[in-house]
Amino acid sequence: xxxxxxxxxxxxxxxxxxxxxxxxxxxxxxxxxxxxxxxxxxxxxxxxxxxxxxxxxxxxxxxxxxxxxxxxxxxxxxxxxxxxxxxxxxxxxxxxxxxxxxxxxxxxxxxxxxxxxxxxxxxxxxxxxxxxxxxxxxxxxxxxxxxxxxxxxxxxxxxxxxxxxxxxxxxxxxxxxxxxxxxxxxxxxxxxxxxxxxxxxxxxxxxxxx
Amino acid sequence: xxxxxxxxxxxxxxxxxxxxxxxxxxxxxxxxxxxxxxxxxxxxxxxxxxxxxxxxxxxxxxxxxxxxxxxxxxxxxxxxxxxxxxxxxxxxxxxxxxxxxxxxxxxxxxxxxxxxxxxxxxxxxxxxxxxxxxxxxxxxxxxxxxxxxxxxxxxxxxxxxxxxxxxxxxxxxxxxxxxxxxxxxxxxxxxxxxxxxxxxxxxxxxxxxxxxxxxxxxxxxxxxxxxxxxxxxxxxxxxxxxxxxxxxxx
Numbered sequence: 090x091x092x093x094x095x096x097x098x099x100x101x102x103x104x105x106x107x108x109x110x111x112x113x114x115x116x117x118x119x120x121x122x123x124x125x126x127x128x129x130x131x132x133x134x135x136x137x138x139x140x141x142x143x144x145x146x147x148x149x150x151x152x153x154x155x156x157x158x159x160x161x162x163x164x165x166x167x168x169x170x171x172x173x174x175x176x177x178x179x180x181x182x183x184x185x186x187x188x189x190x191x192x193x194x195x196x197x198x199x200x201x202x203x204x205x206x207x208x209x210x211x212x213x214x215x216x217x218x219x220x221x222x223x224x225x226x227x228x229x230x231x232x233x234x235x236x237x238x239x240x241x242x243x244x245x246x247x248x249x250x251x252x253x254x255x256x257x258x259x260x261x262x263x264x265x266x267x268x269x270x271x272x273x274x275x276x277x278x279x280x281x282x283x284x285x286x287x288x289x290x291x292x293x294x295x296x297x298x299x
Numbered sequence: 300x301x302x303x304x305x306x307x308x309x310x311x312x313x314x315x316x317x318x319x320x321x322x323x324x325x326x327x328x329x330x331x332x333x334x335x336x337x338x339x340x341x342x343x344x345x346x347x348x349x350x351x352x353x354x355x356x357x358x359x360x361x362x363x364x365x366x367x368x369x370x371x372x373x374x375x376x377x378x379x380x381x382x383x384x385x386x387x388x389x390x391x392x393x394x395x396x397x398x399x400x401x402x403x404x405x406x407x408x409x410x411x412x413x414x415x416x417x418x419x420x421x422x423x424x425x426x427x428x429x430x431x432x433x434x435x436x437x438x439x440x441x442x443x444x445x446x447x448x449x450x451x452x453x454x455x456x457x458x459x460x461x462x463x464x465x466x467x468x469x470x471x472x473x474x475x476x477x478x479x480x481x482x483x484x485x486x487x488x489x490x491x492x493x494x495x496x497x498x499x500x501x502x503x504x505x506x507x508x509x510x511x512x513x514x515x516x517x518x519x520x521x522x523x524x525x526x527x528x529x530x531x532x533x534x535x536x537x538x539x540x541x542x543x544x545x546x547x548x549x
Contacts, residue, residue: 246470253463
């Protein structure tokens, strides 16, 4: 799931200042789970805009607004209202916002901040485990991503800043390399203990269109 | 055992003032070394090791060059971290150091920006100390089409490490295998694993203890005594302010 957080209403109001007729699109997937773009949040935002003197020609929750195929199908339900809309307030991650902007050709405003790919512990409690760094090394690290979990994103062992147990930055947490080491020992992957990773290849990051 | 000062480049002072303060600092170290029967500085500051930290960027490299030019035999060691620069900028600094004839370097991962006054700065860590050590010592291919970078093997490379846990031990073994020349232990107190220190010594690599002067919880005397028991080759003490420091206070 991609974690999003609600933006401050003041920023949204400022971004929509020039526009009178505003449609609202929610995301029934990730943003719904994070309570930032589900049907309840769409309703709340509609109320907010109406109170601010705006017109809201339509509201809609789309299963996955980041998926062009789904978007094309679902947006047809509000085709007529969309034609008469000046701007669309999108309650989804940045991918959803841009997909809607590209597809509709309308001015889009985001109502949320995009954070990270998240594991859901409970509603409201999330963990970042994967940074989507193009070249997954989990097969060699005991199934623990040190790039994401180490605040320094190190590949080849702990920094000099941990005090023997805890991380220098996230002081309440154990150094992630200890977990990695424990797993490698547990699964008898000694051959990985001596592995030296080459630095991350960023040339892959700018070639992200498959 | 030697007491070695590590100094951040002064941001707002000229080099002449800095050198005057450095001379006073060395006098303080001379006094402390004599007190403990250590191998301290001689009459002049020449031939004594001084670590200059990278902070304030090019200024530190200029200072290293200036000190080297003024004091022919002063053993200048340049310390830098992986936090602020990507691989291109770091290799550029190495080329500059090579051109200046400075061959002693100490590298560390570096304190995270969140723990500094620049708390919102981007933590770079593009390459880690093992990656950079590989480049320096084994010519690890880093460029396009697996081309090798310039030969940097002339550098005498020290790496700052922790020595508390098995994962530290693994990292040290890898660094040792690569050919790192010496190890600098980041000091936190009593959680040093003596077996790891003994391993480094058995590998015949010099080992130093690094501490920020503000982290010397006991008196300087007690701290020196404790490290003498560890039988390390030196103690690198980071001086926060060369005008007022742990050596000139008493």
